[in-house]
Amino acid sequence: MKKLGIHSFVWTGGTTQEDLEGAMKKSHDLGYGLIEFPRLDPKKFDVNWLAKRLQDYGLRVVVTMGLPLDCDVSSEDPAVVKRGEALLAEAISITRDLGGSKLGGIIFSAHTKYQSMPTQKGWDNSVAALARAADIGKAAGVSMNLEVVNRFESNLLNTTAQGLAFIEQSGSDNIFLHLDTFHMNIEEADPVQALRTAGKKLGYFHIGESNRGFLGSGVINFSAIFDALLEIDYQDWITFESFSTEVVDKDLSITCAIWRNTWTDNVEVARLAKAYIEARMGESARKAITARTV
Structure with a gap:
């Protein structure tokens, strides 16, 4: 298993053609096989051009996103949920048109620090919305991957167990978990056990350090994490994610509380990762x- 990807925010916070080209070239040059892009507004870039350049570089692509408050499918307001479903449908189309097969991220609620407790109605609205989006995704060849994040970025899904309950209630076979070591380190009682529990429902995986910087510079036990991935026979993409104020996307930086430089040389952090x-x-x-050797 050597399907290694990298998040485009390691390279750039922008979405101009020049920004995207540079991110793809650096990813390719360092030997990564996939690049993850945040949801891209089709009004601001050329989808066909980007799809062609991804092919030219031999890069696979995953699209991730966090829903804005006015498109929060976990809202109790039917109009807000409807807008969220429309946004998910658009993201599925873009993912398909770029040649991708996974849409991930915080696609089940708004990406924000909530000022209220989640509600059962909001949960049910989100489950129903994702089930419908998963049907659209299945027809497009795109799976839905729920990024289980920490309590400061969503109030709905913070643990693997919650994510699995969400998937079970949806009844969909096209919804999977998108787990991330940064978030697991905060919320899971035991990240290794959480991976075992996820099992075949793990559809996409982020590797990120506890301080968002260089891998190995924080407190996460990555040896145990990789042992667990091997144990559950995870064969899909592992994507490195790291944020620093050296490369800024304003909205994400504020939401994710990226207040300082965790690195200044993105080529070095990506190469070492x-x-x-x-x-x-x-x-x-x-x-x-060795364990199997007699």
């Missing part, structure tokens, strides 16, 4: 082989 991930994956594989 790939080497770090490959090293930990290799260690886990060797341990598994």
